[in-house]
Amino acid sequence: MKLPIFIADAFTAKAFRGNPAAVCLLENELDEDLHQKIAREMNLSETAFIRRLHSTDNFTQKNVNSTLTFVTLSGELKARKAENGIILDLPLYPTQPQDLREVEKLIKTAIGDTRVQDIRYSPDTRKLLVRLSDTYDRSFLENLKVSTQNLPQIESSGKVKGLILTLKGQPGGQTKVFDFYSRYFAPWVGVAEDPVTGSAHTVLSSYWSQQLGKKEMYAFQCSPRGGELEISLRSDGRVDIRGGAAIVVEGTLTA
Known part of the structure; x- marks a missing residue:
């Protein structure tokens, strides 16, 4: 065959x-x-x-x-x-505040003493969103050593199936200005780190649109391979992600 x-x-x-x-x-x-x-x-x-x-x-x-x-x-x-890429038509998933005490061990294992500014959870996708402190820059997120090997043992209830680390974009110093950065980890399904993740951005788009008050955004996933995403929230509650x-x-x- x-x-x-x-x-x-x-x-x-x-x-x-x-x-x-x-x-x-x-x-x-x-x-x-x-x-x-x-x-x-x-x-x-x-x-x-x-x-x-x-x-x-x-x-x-x-x-x-x-x-x-x-x-x-x-x-x-x-x-x-489209003329400059392919557009994915995806659902937009909201997040809800997450009690730090419930996920503190997971976060500590993954990123140690890295300062955290916000924690959210997406029940629809079972993704945990961890926003790092605005005092960090893109290079910090890119170089951050994330330990994922033991996360499935620490969180085995099935509530979390993916960990999103994200950081607010900072203008200046880059060839292109991005609204936010991210990295994505899913050891629960055998993926230590995903290079670029469309599904994670269905959650990130919702979160950062609220935080920044924007419907059109540019995002960069800071894996070693790296990837750029152009995001457009629609009036019907969905999101177009272009790449x-x-x-x-x-x-x-x-x-």
């Missing part, structure tokens, strides 16, 4: 940056075991298997502003091609 496969770097215009993901095009369904074997072979945090649900579905849709709908295990994902994409591998998988 031969399957078309690609590796694309998302949320970047440059190869070897952003979030790498494998994309495998299918004509027919595969059994779950083969899905898992291919994903392990790709050894990336995301491997997507795309199959036409209707004969008229077009894998090679090239029209700008045309929308493709993907039916996933997490629900529908809509994406459209570039670079295809770095195109070939055939033999299984």
Whole structure:
């Protein structure tokens, strides 16, 4: 069996940056075991298997502003091609204040004595958002050593499935001004640190829009690979997240 496969770097215009993901095009369904074997072979945090649900579905849709709908295990994902990237149409998830006493050990284990300014929780996504002190700058977040190995043992109730560290943007000193920075960790699902995370920004967009009083924002995820996201909150309670994409591998998988 031969399957078309690609590796694309998302949320970047440059190869070897952003979030790498494998994309495998299918004509027919595969059994779950083969899905898992291919994903392990790709050894990336995301491997997507795309199959036409209707004969008229077009894998090679090239029209700008045309929308493709993907039916996933997490629900529908809509994406459209724009002149300067790809726009994901995503839900916007609110956060609620989180009592420090309930998560203090988790935070202490992850970032030690790093000063924390705010803690929020997203019940819809089970993500814990930790805002670092405004006295820190981008380089501090980029260089921060985060310990994630023991977090699943410390928080094993199922309440938390992802840890977001975020920091308010600071103008000056960078080639581009960003409204906020972040890093994302999900050892509960086997991801020590995700390079760039669209789902985390469904929470971050809600939080920082309230904090900054803005509907249009630029964000940077400070993983070693790094990724840029352009955020636009919509009046219908959803968010458009725009990013570039670079295809770095195109070939055939033999299984």
